[in-house]
Amino acid sequence: MKHHYWEAPIVIYLFLGGLGGGIFFLSALFDLIITPGAGPLFFAPVFFALAALALGCFFLVFELGQPPVFWRVFTTKTAIIKWGAVLLSVAMIFGFVWWASYLYVLGWEWTFGLAAALEGIRPIMLGIAGIAGFGIMVYTGVMLSTLKAHAFWATPALPVLFTVSALSTACAAIALSLGGAVDVNVIGAVVAELIHEIVHVVDIVLVVAEITVLLIMVLSFYGAGNVTAQAVAKRWVRGKTAPLFWGGMIFGGLVLPLLLYILAAGSAGSEILAPILVLCGGLLLRYLCVYSDERAPIPGEERFYERLPKKDAAFLTAWTKGKNLY
Amino acid sequence: MTRYVMVVDQSRCIGCQSCTVACRTWNDLPLDIIYNPVVSEGTKGTFPDVYRTWTPTQCMHCANPECVPCCPTGASQQDDDGTVWVDYEKCMGCKVCVNACPYGMRDVSHMVPRFDQYVRKCTFCRSRRAQDPAAEPYCVATCHQRARIFGDIDDPESEVSKLINTNYTERIFTELGTDPQIYYIPEMGGGAR
Numbered sequence: 001m002k003h004h005y006w007e008a009p010i011v012i013y014l015f016l017g018g019l020g021g022g023i024f025f026l027s028a029l030f031d032l033i034i035t036p037g038a039g040p041l042f043f044a045p046v047f048f049a050l051a052a053l054a055l056g057c058f059f060l061v062f063e064l065g066q067p068p069v070f071w072r073v074f075t076t077k078t079a080i081i082k083w084g085a086v087l088l089s090v091a092m093i094f095g096f097v098w099w100a101s102y103l104y105v106l107g108w109e110w111t112f113g114l115a116a117a118l119e120g121i122r123p124i125m126l127g128i129a130g131i132a133g134f135g136i137m138v139y140t141g142v143m144l145s146t147l148k149a150h151a152f153w154a155t156p157a158l159p160v161l162f163t164v165s166a167l168s169t170a171c172a173a174i175a176l177s178l179g180g181a182v183d184v185n186v187i188g189a190v191v192a193e194l195i196h197e198i199v200h201v202v203d204i205v206l207v208v209a210e211i212t213v214l215l216i217m218v219l220s221f222y223g224a225g226n227v228t229a230q231a232v233a234k235r236w237v238r239g240k241t242a243p244l245f246w247g248g249m250i251f252g253g254l255v256l257p258l259l260l261y262i263l264a265a266g267s268a269g270s271e272i273l274a275p276i277l278v279l280c281g282g283l284l285l286r287y288l289c290v291y292s293d294e295r296a297p298i299p300g301e302e303r304f305y306e307r308l309p310k311k312d313a314a315f316l317t318a319w320t321k322g323k324n325l326y
Numbered sequence: 327m328t329r330y331v332m333v334v335d336q337s338r339c340i341g342c343q344s345c346t347v348a349c350r351t352w353n354d355l356p357l358d359i360i361y362n363p364v365v366s367e368g369t370k371g372t373f374p375d376v377y378r379t380w381t382p383t384q385c386m387h388c389a390n391p392e393c394v395p396c397c398p399t400g401a402s403q404q405d406d407d408g409t410v411w412v413d414y415e416k417c418m419g420c421k422v423c424v425n426a427c428p429y430g431m432r433d434v435s436h437m438v439p440r441f442d443q444y445v446r447k448c449t450f451c452r453s454r455r456a457q458d459p460a461a462e463p464y465c466v467a468t469c470h471q472r473a474r475i476f477g478d479i480d481d482p483e484s485e486v487s488k489l490i491n492t493n494y495t496e497r498i499f500t501e502l503g504t505d506p507q508i509y510y511i512p513e514m515g516g517g518a519r
C-alpha cells in the first residue's frame with residue numbers, strides 16, 4: 001500500500017505556478033526597467049500568466065481532500081503553503097488590474113475610461129505582481145525542499161532548479177506570445193524585436209544553467225546521496241525513469257531546444273518549436289520530481305504493506321459485505 | 327507537566343497484530359488506513375539458529391514534529407501533554423503533513439467520498455482518554471504480552487520512566503531531529519523478560 005502522496009494535479013500546479021510567476025517577474029523587469037513603455041506588448045503574455053495561475057489554483061484546489069473549504073489555507077501564520085497561496089493571490093489581483101488597464105488595446109470603447117483611470121497605478125501594480133511572481137517561482141521549489149521526509153526533495157538545489165526552470169519557461173511563453181492581440185506600430189515592432197532578442201539570449205543561458213543544476217543535483221545524489229535519494233537517482237539515471245529523464249527531459253526538453261535556439265536562430269524551429277519544447281520540458285521536470293517521493297521505510301515496513309490484500313480483493317469485499325469496514 | 331510516551335518492549339512482542347486490529351476497531355478506520363502496523367524484516371539467521379523480531383509502530387508523537395508547523399489550517403496540532411492530533415473539522419486534506427511525516431504515519435483514505443477526505447493518524451487514543459483519564463490507548467490495553475506500555479515520562483514513578491531509566495532504548499530516525507517519543511527496548515537475545 002503506497003501512501004497517498006501528491007499526484008498529477010500538483011505536478012500541473014507547480015508547473016503553471018512557476019510559469020505564471022516567471023512571466024509576471026519578467027514582464028515587470030521589461031516594462032519597468034529594461035524597455036519602459038513596452039506595456040502593451042506584454043498584454044498577451046500577462047493574460048497567459050493570469051490564465052496559468054488561475055488554472056494552477058484550480059488544480060491545487062482539486063487535489064485537496066475537501067475543495068469547498070480551500071480558504072482555510074489562509075488561517076495560520078507559519079505554514080509555507082499559506083505563503084504560496086498569499087503570493088498567488090497577490091500576483092493574480094495586482095496582475096489583473098494591470099492587465100485590465102490595457103484592455104483598450106482590444107478596441108472596446110467601454111474600456112477606454114478604465115485605462116485612463118488606472119494609467120497612473122500601472123507601474124506599482126506590475127511591480128507588486130512581479131515581486132510576488134518571483135516569490136511564487138522560488139516557493140514552488142521551497143515547498144518540496146522543506147519536506148525532508150522525502151530525501152530526493154530535501155536539497156537546496158531543488159528550489160534553484162525550479163526557479164531557473166520557471167524563468168526559462170516564462171521566457172519561452174513570452175517569446176511565443178509577445179505583442180499578441182496588439183496592433184504593433186513601427187516603434188512597437190522595434191521594441192518587440194529587441195525584447196525577442198533579449199529573451200532569446202536569456203533563455204539560452206537559462207537552459208544551459210538548468211542542464212547544469214539538474215545534472216549536478218541528480219548525479220551527486222547518484223554518487224553520494226543517502227540510501228533513499230540514491231535509489232531515486234539510480235532510477236533516473238539508469239532505471240525505469242531513465243528514458244524519460246535522458247530522452248524526454250535532458251534531450252527533448254533542454255538540449256534540443258538549446259540546439260534550435262543556437263543553430264536555427266530566426267527560423268520557426270527557434271521561434272516556435274524550441275519554446276514549445278522548453279514548456280514541455282518544464283512540465284516534465286515537475287512530473288519527474290513530484291513522483292520521486294520515496295521515503296526511507298522503517299525496517300520491515302515495505303514487507304508489511306506488500307502483504308496486505310488490495311482494497312478490492314474479492315474475499316475482503318465478501319467479508320465486509322460491501323461496507324468499508326473490517 | 328505531563329508528557330505521554332510509549333515504551334515498546336520488542337523482546338515481548340510476538341507479532342500477533344492484536345493491537346493493530348484493536349486500533350482499527352476503536353477508531354473505526356477505513357480499510358486503507360492503518361495507524362499502528364507491527365512490522366518485521368522476516369526470519370533471520372540460519373536454521374536451526376533462527377529468530378525474528380517485531381517492531382510495533384505508530385505515530386511517534388514527536389517532541390519536534392514535522393507535521394505540525396507545515397499545516398496551513400492549524401488542524402494538525404500538539405497538546406501540552408505531547409499528543410499530536412488532527413482536528414477533522416479544520417483539516418482541508420492538502421496532504422502537506424502526509425508528505426512531511428518521515429515515518430509515514432498519517433494519510434487520507436481513498437475509500438471515503440472523494441471530496442470529504444481528511445488526514446487521519448494515531449492520537450494516543452485521545453478520545454478514550456477524554457472519556458476516562460485513567461484509560462490507556464486501546465492498543466496498549468489490548469496487548470496481552472505487555473509489549474506496549476504507555477505513560478507519563480515526566481513522572482519519575484511511572485512505569486515508562488522506570489523502563490526508560492533502567493533499559494537500553496532506541497528510537498527511530500532520531501537523526502532527522504524530530505525527537506520521536508516511542509522508546510524501543512530492542513530484542514537482544516535471551517528471551518522475554
Ligand code: SF4
Nearest residue numbers: 339340342343345469
Ligand atoms: S498486541 Fe502486543 S504482542 Fe501483539 S503485535 Fe501488538 S505489541 Fe506485539
Ligand code: SF4
Nearest residue numbers: 385386388391393427
Ligand atoms: S510520527 Fe509523523 S505524524 Fe507523528 S508526530 Fe512525528 S511527524 Fe507527526
Ligand code: SF4
Nearest residue numbers: 397417418420421423
Ligand atoms: S492535510 Fe489537513 S492536517 Fe494535514 S496539513 Fe493539510 S490541513 Fe493540515
